[in-house]
Amino acid sequence: MTSFTRRIALTAVAAAALASLPALAAEKVNLGVSIPAATHSFMGGINYWANQAKKDLEKEHKDLKITIKTAANAPEQANQLQDLSTVTKINALVVFPFESAALTKPVAQVKAKGAYVTVVDRGLTDTSAQDAYVAGDNTAFGRIPAEYIVKQLGGKGNVVALRGIATTLDNERMDAFNAVLKGSPDIKLLDAKYANWNRDDAFKVTQDYLTRFKNIDAIWAADDDMAVGVLKAIEQAKRDDIKIIFGGAGAKGMVKTIMDGKDKRIGADVSYSPKFIYDAIKLTAEARLKGEKLPATTIIPSVLITKENAKDFYHPNSPF
The missing domain is CATH 3.40.50.2300 (Response regulator)
Known part of the structure; x- marks a missing residue:
C-alpha cells in the first residue's frame, strides 16, 4: 500500500467517525494555524503543506478563512496564539506546538475562549487543553x-x-x-x-x-x-x-540515497510525512464548517522504508 493510499484510507476512517458524532450548529470558520518556522527541512515541509492547505481550502469553501502564523521559538508562538485569539478572533485552531510544556497553557487559554483546538504532532502535557490530536505514529x-x-x-x-x-x-x-x-x-x-x-x-x-x-x-x-x-x-x-x-521521517534526499544504494550505512528509514499538517487543517476546517467534531485521536502510520518500497515515499517536488 502506498503512502498516498494510506492517507486516503485514513481520511475515510476519520470521515466515518465524524458521521457518527452529533452535529453542532454550523458557522463561518475563522481558523488559525500556528506552526514553528521553517528552521530545518522537515519544518519547511510543514510550512509548505500548511500554506497549500490554506490555498486549496479557502478556494473550496467561501465560509472559511485561514490565518497562518509561524514562530521561531516557544515564547513567540505563545504571543502569536494570544493575538490569534484576541485580535484575529479565531473560532478554531490547528497548532503544532514548538514545545509541549511551554505551549500547553497558551493553547488552553485559546480553548477557554471558545475556539475548537486540534493539536498536531507535538502533544501537550495536559490533553484537556485540546479537542483533537493528529500525529504520526x-x-x-x-x-x-x-x-x-x-x-x-x-x-x-x-x-x-x-x-x-x-x-x-x-x-x-x-x-x-x-x-x-x-x-x-x-x-x-x-x-x-x-x-x-x-x-x-x-x-x-x-x-x-x-x-x-x-x-x-x-x-x-x-x-x-x-x-x-x-x-x-x-x-x-x-x-x-x-x-x-x-x-x-523520509526526507527526499535520504529516500533517494536508499533507492540508489549510494551509502551502505544508510539502508533504511522510517516514514513520517509533514503532509499530516495539511490533513489536520483539512479535517478540522471541514468538520467545523459542518458543525462537527473530529475523533479525539487520529494516528498516521509510520512504516519501514527500504530499497524495495522507497519509490513509494519519494516526492522530488516537495521541499522535504
Whole structure:
C-alpha cells in the first residue's frame, strides 16, 4: 500500500467517525494555524503543506478563512496564539506546538475562549487543553529503527542516539527505542543526547560521541536532517567503524540515497510525512464548517522504508 493510499484510507476512517458524532450548529470558520518556522527541512515541509492547505481550502469553501502564523521559538508562538485569539478572533485552531510544556497553557487559554483546538504532532502535557490530536505514529517511529539496528547488528554492538526537542513525541520515540533494546542485552546504548532536529546541533553532538567513544556500530539520528550533521561529523573525523546510520521521517534526499544504494550505512528509514499538517487543517476546517467534531485521536502510520518500497515515499517536488 502506498503512502498516498494510506492517507486516503485514513481520511475515510476519520470521515466515518465524524458521521457518527452529533452535529453542532454550523458557522463561518475563522481558523488559525500556528506552526514553528521553517528552521530545518522537515519544518519547511510543514510550512509548505500548511500554506497549500490554506490555498486549496479557502478556494473550496467561501465560509472559511485561514490565518497562518509561524514562530521561531516557544515564547513567540505563545504571543502569536494570544493575538490569534484576541485580535484575529479565531473560532478554531490547528497548532503544532514548538514545545509541549511551554505551549500547553497558551493553547488552553485559546480553548477557554471558545475556539475548537486540534493539536498536531507535538502533544501537550495536559490533553484537556485540546479537542483533537493528529500525529504520526511516534511509537513506531522509535520501534522500527531499533528493530532494524538490532537485526543488522546481529543483536550485538554499541549504539548512540540523537534525540529531538524535549516534547511528548520525543519521549514516545525514545521509550519505544529503549523498549526494543531491552530485549537485546548485548546491544549497548552508549548515550542519547538532544540535538534539536537540527543539522548543526547534530554535528556537535556527534563530534562529542566520536571523541568519547572509540567504537560505535550504529547511530540512530531520529531525523533525516540530524543524519546530515551526523554524516558530516563522521566524515570529518575519518571514522570507519560505524556500520549503520538511521535517520527518520523520509526526507527526499535520504529516500533517494536508499533507492540508489549510494551509502551502505544508510539502508533504511522510517516514514513520517509533514503532509499530516495539511490533513489536520483539512479535517478540522471541514468538520467545523459542518458543525462537527473530529475523533479525539487520529494516528498516521509510520512504516519501514527500504530499497524495495522507497519509490513509494519519494516526492522530488516537495521541499522535504
